[in-house]
Amino acid sequence: MASSGGGSGFTLLLPLILIVGMIWFMSRSQRKQRQRQADTVASLQPGTKVITTSGLVGIVEETDDEYVTLEISEGVLVQVVKAAVGRVVPDDDAAADEAVEEPADESVVEASAKDPVDVPDAGKDKADGKVQDAPKLPPTHTEN
Structure with a gap:
C-alpha cells in the first residue's frame, strides 16, 4: 500500500x-x-523583615556570604542559609501588623468584647432537639 x-x-x-x-x-x-x-x-540588609521558605518570620540582624542571622523574637537569634529566605515583608504590612497587635484605646477593646456576635445556627438546637449534623463521610466499603 x-x-x-x-x-x-x-x-x-x-x-x-x-x-x-x-x-x-x-x-x-x-x-x-x-x-x-x-x-x-x-538586597538583604539589617532591619529588613523577611519570611523564610519554611514560614519563619524574622528581622535580619546581619548577613555574610552564606548565612543570614534573623531575630525571630526579642533576644532570640537564628542563623539560616541565605537561600532559605523566601520573601521580604514590605514595611507597610509590618506597620499594619503592629497596629493590630496593640490597640490605641482600651475602651474600644472592652466595648467590642461586650457586643454579642450573631452567628446563625451556632449552638442552637433544631426543632427535633438535635444539634445540626456534621457532614457525613463517604462509606469505606459497600453494603450488600
Whole structure:
C-alpha cells in the first residue's frame, strides 16, 4: 500500500515541537524565579523583615556570604542559609501588623468584647432537639 507522505512528516513533528516549547517555557519561568530570589537575597540588609521558605518570620540582624542571622523574637537569634529566605515583608504590612497587635484605646477593646456576635445556627438546637449534623463521610466499603 502506498501512503501519502505529504502531511505525515508534519503530523509527527508537531508533538515534538510542542514538547520542546513547553520545556523551554517552563525553564524560562524557573530562570526568572531564580533571578528574583537572587535579587531578594542580595538586597538583604539589617532591619529588613523577611519570611523564610519554611514560614519563619524574622528581622535580619546581619548577613555574610552564606548565612543570614534573623531575630525571630526579642533576644532570640537564628542563623539560616541565605537561600532559605523566601520573601521580604514590605514595611507597610509590618506597620499594619503592629497596629493590630496593640490597640490605641482600651475602651474600644472592652466595648467590642461586650457586643454579642450573631452567628446563625451556632449552638442552637433544631426543632427535633438535635444539634445540626456534621457532614457525613463517604462509606469505606459497600453494603450488600
